[in-house]
Amino acid sequence: MKDEIKWGDFDKMRPTQIEEIKKDYPIAYLPWGAIEYHGRHNPTGLDTHKTAHLCSLLAKEVGGLVFPPISLAANLIKSYPGVDFPNHSIEFSEKLIQLICEEYFEQLAEQNFKIVVLLSGHAGEPHLQILRDVARDFNNKYPNKYFWALAEFDVIPDHLLVANHSALGETSLQLYFEPETVDLHSLPKDREISLEIDAVSGEDPRSSTAEHGELIVNSFIKNATEKLGGIIKNYI
Ligand SMILES: [Zn+2]
Numbered sequence: 001m002k003d004e005i006k007w008g009d010f011d012k013m014r015p016t017q018i019e020e021i022k023k024d025y026p027i028a029y030l031p032w033g034a035i036e037y038h039g040r041h042n043p044t045g046l047d048t049h050k051t052a053h054l055c056s057l058l059a060k061e062v063g064g065l066v067f068p069p070i071s072l073a074a075n076l077i078k079s080y081p082g083v084d085f086p087n088h089s090i091e092f093s094e095k096l097i098q099l100i101c102e103e104y105f106e107q108l109a110e111q112n113f114k115i116v117v118l119l120s121g122h123a124g125e126p127h128l129q130i131l132r133d134v135a136r137d138f139n140n141k142y143p144n145k146y147f148w149a150l151a152e153f154d155v156i157p158d159h160l161l162v163a164n165h166s167a168l169g170e171t172s173l174q175l176y177f178e179p180e181t182v183d184l185h186s187l188p189k190d191r192e193i194s195l196e197i198d199a200v201s202g203e204d205p206r207s208s209t210a211e212h213g214e215l216i217v218n219s220f221i222k223n224a225t226e227k228l229g230g231i232i233k234n235y236i
Pocket residue numbers: 038046047121122164165166170
């Protein structure tokens with residue numbers, strides 16, 4: 001029989017509760033999102049909600065402590081070349097993103113977490129690469145610990161999800177997690193969807209469904225759990 005999995009939200013627990021979980025599951029989940037314009041059909045915090053939900057589901061499956069989401073990102077649609085969406089995003093510098101990530105990782109290492117899972121809901125570049133690079137540096141610095149920085153699409157097959165902005169994939173996930181925040185009717189019915197007008201990069205979001213979102217989520221949880229199982233064998 002499988003032991004009871006222990007997990008919780010780090011910021012909702014008292015110290016003894018945290019230590020009770022951490023002694024068996026020294027795994028920290030860092031959901032990393034953004035405040036970013038996601039077209040008229042999706043909320044600005046889509047990346048944050050997506051990663052927060054996925055981290056909680058993963059922790060439920062694997063065990064560990066979920067940190068509050070970080071809604072700080074660089075390389076937003078606000079500064080995509082050739083598009084004009086100056087509003088509804090809050091963008092930070094690449095340097096600051098790197099620094100925050102380093103300071104989080106350093107303190108998580110000091111607090112004896114052995115595995116840190118940073119799930120980035122935002123895939124702008126080099127934002128995502130910066131997080132991956134910091135993880136690589138910390139893996140070199142702490143060879144007995146493992147820092148895993150990923151985006152959800154890293155572990156999901158392409159036929160279900162590829163990197164996208166407010167397209168079929170992200171919109172389906174948002175419909176699955178928080179359907180009341182999505183308004184598909186705000187998308188045009190009489191023309192092609194475009195990046196320039198609709199802030200959509202990727203497949204047509206008009207066919208998004210919660211059911212498709214659920215398939216993506218299930219695939220993520222299955223594959224990320226498997227991968228984490230291997231990491232746990234080596235590091236815990
Ligand atoms: Zn997004």
